[in-house]
Amino acid sequence: MSTSRPCTGLRQLTPYEPGERAPAAPLAAFTRRLHAERALEPSRRRRGHTSGAPGDPGRFDPRRARRILAAVLEVCDGRRAAAQLRGHLGQEVYQRLAARGPDAGERYALRTFHAGAPADDVVEAFGTVSASGGRVLAVAARFRLLPEGMRCTVVDLVGRRRPGPETAHPARDLRPRPSPEIRVPRQRRC
Template identity: 30%
Template sequence: MSLPAFAEPSPGGVVLHALTHYEPTHETDDPGPLGRWSSLRPVRGPQLTLVGPPAEPVAPTPEVLGRLVCHVLEVLDGRRSVTQLRTILSDPAYEALLTRLRMTTPGRRHRLRSLHTCYPTSTAVELSAVIEVSDRSKERPRIRAAAIRFDRVDDRWHCAVLRIL
């Protein structure tokens, strides 16, 4: 949009002036030199570079997920510090693990009996686990269930939900 070189003051008292270096000239007699895009010669070489679709994020394997669950169980056993898992746990999952750690009686052993994985989307992995909790004073171990969800945030997988039932 171009404006005349001088404009009448508007009711607000603003006067607009053309910027000589930025505004096009209003002379129609001389079209001026043609720009660099006026060449009628065909362009040589490739015009477009074809790019494939972005790669889907690679979900962790069940073996890697099993190791992560075992790390959580080692925290509950007292064999691993909870701060070692801080980088992979979201804030709610970290708080849930701290709460579970405060409620766990010392001397119990947690063992992963089975792990089932589900990949609902390319950026989420859901796990259901069966955990055996044995107490040294009791003969029969107790069976617990766990629900865990890993979400992909940027380039890393974070544990978004950690529930031991």
């Protein structure tokens, strides 16, 4: 007895599963050797990356910058105290983070992170942030390489919702807001 398939108007696709993979060890060894050779070439060194050991205060470590930025987001949603980041933040950023309260009911998670060095002692980073409710925000930060280590001097969380009528431009996230007593009249647009 033969079974017939219901006619759905769709043609059945042939399976396109990947075949068996070759062992990764030879490729991994080749990649490590290639990266080691390229790191020795002076023309391959990127600005902002010194030749110190990892953890050296004069060296930019993207993993450390990512951890600092993720910790700043934890301060923004109340999971971490701002005092824990005092040694990693510039004075102005620390004061603003400590002065503002946590965002009620928000959870932020750093998803993507990218960094570039516009100068030898400056690294600018940006990324995407997942917020509660399925929203996606942007974050931008600037790190300075100082003799005592790397410090985050600017942080901006773009797209954050703020309740209340005093809602300003979302990009002015960590900047001081006017006190509630001062009311600025809204201008009418034509």
